[in-house]
Amino acid sequence: MPRPRSLTPQGIAAAALAVLDRDGTGGLTMRAVAQELGVSTMGLYRYVADREELEGLVVELVLGAVDPVPPAGGSWQERIAVLVERVRVAVGAHPAVVPLTMTHRHRSPAILRWSESVAGLLTEAGTGPRQRVVALRGLLAYVIGAIQLEHLGPLAGPGTVAIAGLDPAEFPNMRATALEARTVPPDEEFRGGLALLLAGIGS
Amino acid sequence: MPRPRSLTPQGIAAAALAVLDRDGTGGLTMRAVAQELGVSTMGLYRYVADREELEGLVVELVLGAVDPVPPAGGSWQERIAVLVERVRVAVGAHPAVVPLTMTHRHRSPAILRWSESVAGLLTEAGTGPRQRVVALRGLLAYVIGAIQLEHLGPLAGPGTVAIAGLDPAEFPNMRATALEARTVPPDEEFRGGLALLLAGIGS
DNA sequence: AACCGTAAGCGTATCTTGTACGCTGTCAAG
DNA sequence: CTTGACAGCGTACAAGATACGCTTACGGTT
Numbered sequence: 001m002p003r004p005r006s007l008t009p010q011g012i013a014a015a016a017l018a019v020l021d022r023d024g025t026g027g028l029t030m031r032a033v034a035q036e037l038g039v040s041t042m043g044l045y046r047y048v049a050d051r052e053e054l055e056g057l058v059v060e061l062v063l064g065a066v067d068p069v070p071p072a073g074g075s076w077q078e079r080i081a082v083l084v085e086r087v088r089v090a091v092g093a094h095p096a097v098v099p100l101t102m103t104h105r106h107r108s109p110a111i112l113r114w115s116e117s118v119a120g121l122l123t124e125a126g127t128g129p130r131q132r133v134v135a136l137r138g139l140l141a142y143v144i145g146a147i148q149l150e151h152l153g154p155l156a157g158p159g160t161v162a163i164a165g166l167d168p169a170e171f172p173n174m175r176a177t178a179l180e181a182r183t184v185p186p187d188e189e190f191r192g193g194l195a196l197l198l199a200g201i202g203s
Numbered sequence: 204m205p206r207p208r209s210l211t212p213q214g215i216a217a218a219a220l221a222v223l224d225r226d227g228t229g230g231l232t233m234r235a236v237a238q239e240l241g242v243s244t245m246g247l248y249r250y251v252a253d254r255e256e257l258e259g260l261v262v263e264l265v266l267g268a269v270d271p272v273p274p275a276g277g278s279w280q281e282r283i284a285v286l287v288e289r290v291r292v293a294v295g296a297h298p299a300v301v302p303l304t305m306t307h308r309h310r311s312p313a314i315l316r317w318s319e320s321v322a323g324l325l326t327e328a329g330t331g332p333r334q335r336v337v338a339l340r341g342l343l344a345y346v347i348g349a350i351q352l353e354h355l356g357p358l359a360g361p362g363t364v365a366i367a368g369l370d371p372a373e374f375p376n377m378r379a380t381a382l383e384a385r386t387v388p389p390d391e392e393f394r395g396g397l398a399l400l401l402a403g404i405g406s
Numbered sequence: 407a408a409c410c411g412t413a414a415g416c417g418t419a420t421c422t423t424g425t426a427c428g429c430t431g432t433c434a435a436g
Numbered sequence: 437c438t439t440g441a442c443a444g445c446g447t448a449c450a451a452g453a454t455a456c457g458c459t460t461a462c463g464g465t466t
Contacts (some may be wrong), residue, residue: 002413003462029452042454043415051453102305102351112366112377119376129383131395136380137352138345138396145348148305149340163315173322174315177339180332192334193341196403203402205442206433232423245425246444254424 007037007047013061016054020096028096030054055100056107062097063110065090068117076125077198083118084143084194091147098151102144115140127201135201142197146190210240210250216264219257223299231299233257258303259310265300266313268293271320279328280401283342286321287397290346291353298354305347318343330404338404345400349393 015036020028030051034044048054071082091101105111118139122132163171163178184192218239223231233254237247251257274285294304308314321342325335366374366381387395 001411001463001465003415003460005414030454031452039414040416041452042417045454046414102302102355106355112369112374116374116377119380123376129379130387132380133384133387134392134395135399137349137384137392138399141348141352141396142341142345142400143348144351145344145346146341148347149344152305152309166315171315171319173326174319176332177322177335181336181340184333184336189337189340192337193344196338196341197345197400198403199406200399200401200403203406204434204440206431206444208443233425234423242443243445245427245446248425249443 005047007039009047009057010061012037012044012047012054013057016058017061017094017097020058021094025096025099028055028058028100056104058097059100059104060108060110062090062094062101063087063105063108063114065093066110066114068110068113070117070121076121077195077202080118080121080139080198081191081194083114083121084139085191087114087143088147088150088190092150095151098147102148105144122201125202131201138197138201142194146193150186150190208250210242212250212260213264215240215247215250215257216260219261220264220297220300223261224297228299228302231258231261259307261300262303262307263311263313265293265297265304266290266308266311266317268296269313269317271313271316273320273324279324280398280405283321283324283401284394284397286317286324287342287346288394290317291350291393294350295353301350301354305351308347325404328405334404341400341404345397349396353389353393 012033016028016033019032019036023032030044031041033054034041037044044054048057066086068083070079073079074082091098115136119132119136122135127135163174166175166178168175181189215236219231219236222235222239226235233247234244236257237244240247247257251260269289271286273282276282277285294301318339322335322339325338330338366377369378369381371378384392
């Protein structure tokens with residue numbers, strides 16, 4: 001009977017993502033998204049309860065791009081590493097959603113499916129129940145932290161340069177480390193850290 | 204000649220922290236902090252350039268409570284674990300600052316001193332320059348992620364309960380893991396994950 | 407084909423928050 | 437006792453989220 005809806009949750013999420021990619025995290029406002037969709041500001045409220053829900057939609061769109069099916073070949077370490085890397089790639093494609101991801105992660109079905117896969121691989125690897133809990137949470141913590149470090153922290157690019165200029169007397173180790181860090185590409189850094197964690201789980 | 208100042212950066216940071224502890228992250232407004240200090244809203248602007256700087260002060264106050272001097276005894280793994288645990292305790296005492304910590308971490312002298320200590324211990328442990336970079340960043344990623352997981356994610360407390368009620372057919376592993384997770388106290392979880400990472404660094 | 411109920415979409419208004427600007431009052435040196 | 441520099445304040449404004457109620461387009465019914 002009534003007038004048909006003109007927007008879909010996916011369309012709204014895509015519009016919000018477009019705004020985020022274009023204007024950055026601070027540019028995500030109800031007005032901007034509404035304009036992107038070609039409706040008035042309040043028109044948007046027919047589809048989302050509030051800004052919170054809108055953010056949830058974007059996060060789910062981004063995380064939904066992660067294929068949760070474990071790859072076929074390789075050791076369980078390699079297979080988990082592939083799953084982890086997929087998250088990094090998906091989120092890394094839209095740096096502006098990183099802060100939102102942190103806030104909305106816990107309500108994401110996509111991350112739940114992903115976790116299910118990782119938990120399955122850990123089970124296959126023969127870890128005990130208790131260690132599985134610790135390992136899963138540890139992996140999740142690493143992914144979250146590493147992604148943030150990569151996107152929110154000037155420690156990575158320009159930051160290491162700044163640190164390299166520190167007082168060598170007070171910060172000898174940091175200075176040396178930062179100098180070396182400049183030669184380590186982000187990919188290697190991320191995978192290296194993950195490998196350390198996986199090695200620990202396997203030992 | 205001029206009128207003496209009535210506020211100190213420490214006092215301002217303490218007031219902001221009080222507001223955060225009382226009203227949560229969303230309660231931190233310039234007005235609220237000014238009121239806490241007994242000055243007018245704009246009076247506060249005589250001491251901080253903007254909200255950004257105010258947040259930096261609080262973060263530094265909290266992180267400044269971390270003793271960066273490595274403990275005397277034990278293996279290098281144990282010594283690093285103590286340093287890491289100190290950060291967790293300091294931040295955990297004020298959950299509302301967690302989101303701010305993420306944004307302001309890179310400008311914190313306190314965290315720099317802490318990193319210097321960790322880097323030093325890694326050097327003493329005999330890690331090569333390249334592995335030291337990876338290990339340090341990995342530890343930082345773990346700390347950041349684990350603290351967030353603990354404070355921002357309903358995955359920890361009520362979340363695991365919710366997950367335990369999932370469809371067992373679709374999420375068998377998550378269900379089992381979540382059930383087990385309820386019996387793992389946060390302390391053990393945090394230290395366990397850290398131990399995995401440290402084991403990986405040592406191998 | 408005219409009609410009408412429902413929900414879409416919009417406009418306006420309000421509240422909250424950060425912050426620019428300019429006034430006023432106070433302290434201490436002369 | 438005067439005076440000038442700066443602390444502190446009040447007002448004003450802009451941006452943003454969102455409540456509320458009107459208007460209007462659709463599509464099934466007569």
